[in-house]
Amino acid sequence: MKKSDRDEFRDLLVEQRREVLEHSNQLNTASRVGADGVPDFADYAAEKAEAEVNDRIADSESKLLEKIDLALQRIEDGTYDTCAECSGKIPLARLRAKPAVSLCVNCQARKEASGS
Numbered sequence: 001m002k003k004s005d006r007d008e009f010r011d012l013l014v015e016q017r018r019e020v021l022e023h024s025n026q027l028n029t030a031s032r033v034g035a036d037g038v039p040d041f042a043d044y045a046a047e048k049a050e051a052e053v054n055d056r057i058a059d060s061e062s063k064l065l066e067k068i069d070l071a072l073q074r075i076e077d078g079t080y081d082t083c084a085e086c087s088g089k090i091p092l093a094r095l096r097a098k099p100a101v102s103l104c105v106n107c108q109a110r111k112e113a114s115g116s
């Protein structure tokens, strides 16, 4: 992988990381606000449901952050475009579309089919 490619993907990942962090900060702020002091079951249920959705989003975002950090590490290690499973090359077009992936299309498909 060329140095210019590494720089390009590092930028993409850093940018993506910033966006995820920004978004999860917004979620945290949103869940702190709410409760207007009026006890209303419907409101409470809606807030609870919203909090659960936020939790799920926060959960998937923290997983995404882990992937981004891993991808940044892989750039430093020089293994960024190498599939973590079969050691095959991951096409740059795939990495451009999904900068945080660590598997080639075949391994990703196999992993998703096995449900993990």
Ligand SMILES: [Zn+2]
Residues within 6 Å of the ligand: 083, 084, 085, 086, 087, 088, 103, 104, 105, 106, 107, 108
């Ligand atoms: Zn693979």
